[in-house]
Amino acid sequence: MDAYEFIRDAIIEGKFIPGMRLAEESLAKEMNLSRTPIREAIRQLEAEGLVIPLKRGVSVRHFTNDDIRQIYDLRTLLEGYAASQAAIHRTESDLLEMERANILYEEAISGYVESDMKSLKDIVQVNQKFHEAIVAASKNEHIHFHISKVVVVPIVFRSFYWYNSFQLKQSLEVHKIILEAIKNREPERARIAMHEHIYQGRDHVLKHLEQIKNIHLLKEEGK
Amino acid sequence: MDAYEFIRDAIIEGKFIPGMRLAEESLAKEMNLSRTPIREAIRQLEAEGLVIPLKRGVSVRHFTNDDIRQIYDLRTLLEGYAASQAAIHRTESDLLEMERANILYEEAISGYVESDMKSLKDIVQVNQKFHEAIVAASKNEHIHFHISKVVVVPIVFRSFYWYNSFQLKQSLEVHKIILEAIKNREPERARIAMHEHIYQGRDHVLKHLEQIKNIHLLKEEGK
DNA sequence: CATTGACTTATTGTATACAAACAATTAAAT
DNA sequence: ATTTAATTGTTTGTATACAATAAGTCAATG
Known part of the structure; x- marks a missing residue:
């Protein structure tokens, strides 16, 4: 539609x-x-x-800070589960797909210039590709339905736009750890690595929200 | 609507x-x-x-056996999480609500006569009440959204109609264990007990589905 | 006899029309 | 001047009308 x-x-x-x-x-x-x-x-x-x-x-709909926290908790749960299941059920072609996504990710962030929307949109897309590859490898088709509901949320979706180069590189490193765990068929390690990955994303968003709040407070004082 | x-x-x-x-x-x-x-x-x-x-x-939509398995896996994850969070965040009034639901459950199954639709509908409703009380106690308002999507599924919804008295009583006992764990603030115990509870539900449904399949096969032979 | 093609029918998808509910503005009365 | 009442206007919710598309039927031809 x-x-x-x-x-x-x-x-x-x-x-x-x-x-x-x-x-x-x-x-x-x-x-x-x-x-x-x-x-x-x-x-x-x-x-x-x-x-x-x-x-x-x-x-x-307006999402409060508590909403964001709760939604991220659920995302952590769901994506962590997806990663652990992927470590069990992944095929060779699944691994190839994830590796491909990570290579594209690496290329995308190397071509990234601070606050260039075009290159950022590419990064967002490639990042999604990696996460979706994990969901596909988990062999549970219903996970996607639920994860899409905790990702397609205004603030969460835009969170990428306030990452800097270093943070993006760090993110890639975690991707590699997750992929390694899935490759080695280590479900718990994959789950925990993904947990940490998502929680970092959460903190990133919450910190940004805090900053925005402070800016508003300063404006109030300035009146 | x-x-x-x-x-x-x-x-x-x-x-x-x-x-x-x-x-x-x-x-x-x-x-x-x-x-x-x-x-x-x-x-x-x-x-x-x-x-x-x-x-x-x-x-x-048609749900396959694999769909049912995958959906139950997610339900286990989500309700297990809800139980563990409830063990952390529950208030005294939350506990009261859960206890009340369990008392109603006990009354409902004591008044149960095999394959009486009226009394079964009561049991279904009271069972839901208990599960919802746990979600409420978890203090994550978004869990409900996701759990509703793994419960409101044709076969899952109707699974209650093929429980017998003994199985219903057994179900109540697990409810009591979950409640005890939440009362004692034992998140892991609550999660595991809930896991087991949901998995028993899953096996119940899959066993029933297997029976139905066999009936169809017998019909085929009879032709 | 089967297969293709045109025509007819039925059902969806979109637009428009109408009725009901809510909001807002103005006038009247205390 | 403030509050209440009434009327006007705007926007939603539902019904109907029309256009587009898929499907099914029947005939014609290889």
Whole structure:
């Protein structure tokens, strides 16, 4: 569905900010459609929890710091499990896929210049590729469904945009450790490495949120 | 949404069997609505994975044995996590709620007569109450979202209907062990007990599925 | 007899129309 | 001046209408 992707992307990219009401008519006009497909897209987004119903219509969901913490806890659980299962069920072609993703990742961060959106989008995509390869290797097709719900969240999705070169390289190193564990068929090691990886991501996001809060506080004082 | 509940219930109760196409017009007529709200309900069910899109329209999703196994693995992970977190974060009122659910459970199974639908529905509901109380005590509001997706699945939902008195009593005993662990603030013990509880449920379902398969095979031979 | 092709039918997907609910603004009364 | 009432306007929710596409049937031809 086209309308679905349009609205979802606008939400996770922050174009539609939390609390904003989604007016069907204006959305319809914006993408040259009638209200009918717009409403159907909204129902899907509602089922995924990206928008919340009001008395009439819906608004973009706001995620609190606690939400982010809880969501990351679940992501840690799910991706850690995926990594441990991958260490058990991975085939040779799975390993190849993960290695390929990591090589692309390495290339992408070597070509990275601070705050260049184009190269960052590549990194985001390649990072996703690695994580998805692990899920595929876990041989549990339902994991993907759940992980997508803890990743496609506005703040989480954009967290990549405030990484620096060093942090990206560090991230690659952890990827290599995870891959090594999966290759050696060490489920616990793979799980723990993935845990640490995701938790670092969580701290990264929370630290950034803290900074934003402080900026707002300074603004308040400046008035 | 009323249309949503109508269709969802029909699917998880097995009135709409896997593979069956959902004809919008006939559904609309059946519940005295136009196609518009029906279609919106279908989009939600699609987002939840209970129906799958065809070239045009949707059909009720079929869950294979592997699906069931994978879904139960995830449920084990999620409910085990919920139990361990509940052991850490539970308040006194959380404990009260769980105890109350277990007392109701005990009453419900004492009043149970084999294959009496009325009393079974009560048991299903009270069982849910206990599991939800644990999720509430875990203090992670997002767990519920994910667990609901591994519970509201046709075969899983109906699995209760082929328990006997002894198995129900046994189930209650495990509930008590889980509660004890949560009361004593023993996260690992709570997690493991919950694991075992869910895995028993899984085996129960898979065994039943095996039986059904055998019945079908016998029918084939009889031809 | 089977296979291809055109035509007919049925059902979906999208647009529009209408009714109901909520919000907002203005007027009236205390 | 403030609060209440009423009326107007905007937006959602549902129904209907229309267009597009897939499927099924029947006939025609190899």
